[in-house]
Amino acid sequence: MGEAYSMVSVKKKSDQAGRSSGKKMYIVLFRWEDVATFTKDEKGVKVTAFAFAEGKKPIGVYATPSTINIYANSEGEDDARGYIHHVDFEHPGTSLEFDEMMNANINANLGAIVMGCSGDDAKIAGTPCTPLQVTQDNSQDNKEGNKNTVQLASSLRSGPLGRIAKSLIPMTDDDEVNAVLGLPAADATGL
DSSP states (O other): OTTTOOOOOOOOSOTTTTSOOOBOSEEEEEEGGGEEEEEEOTTSSBEEEEEEOTTOOOEEEEOOGGGOEEEEEEEOSTTOOEEEEEEEEEEESOOHHHHHHHHHHTTSOEEEEEOBSSSSEEEEEOOSSSOEEEEEEEEEEETTEEEEEEEEEESSOBSSOEEEEGGGSOOOSOHHHHHHHTOHHHHHHTO
8 A cells, every 4th residue: 555655745724624523413324244345545545436235225323413523543563553443422312213223233343424514525434344343332311311322443453534425425224314414315306
């Protein structure tokens, strides 16, 4: 990978480059076993192809937008450094549907896509060989609040978070979620 990248200056994109940015209220969550095609470019960050197996779709999981955090931490010894991917969020309420979804995926190999409110691409966490796992799912139902706090993380090091063009993100199983996310299915159905 080092040969594909030529050193170039990296400038500040704008005076507000460090300002926090809003996130769409749904995280696109999927099992890597359902993905038929996943490739990145020679620099190892930009996703160039992404498609699901026939009959498979990702889902949208509502997350309180201000709690969504998709990030990577670098770690490792000399010559073995890499990135651990993370996706943290809170889901309001403790519904049966959320508990069933978490129970079905507690040990699954997952990927997640988080879309910002603007821009032409999104961030994707996990890869087929370094998937996300549920590392924490804490529910709370008391006088302080009613919510689930979820943390997903990869257990093996890989490259940095991927970037995926919004045009490559497949529609979810729900037309309302697709409309909120602005996925192609929303345009095709007129939602």
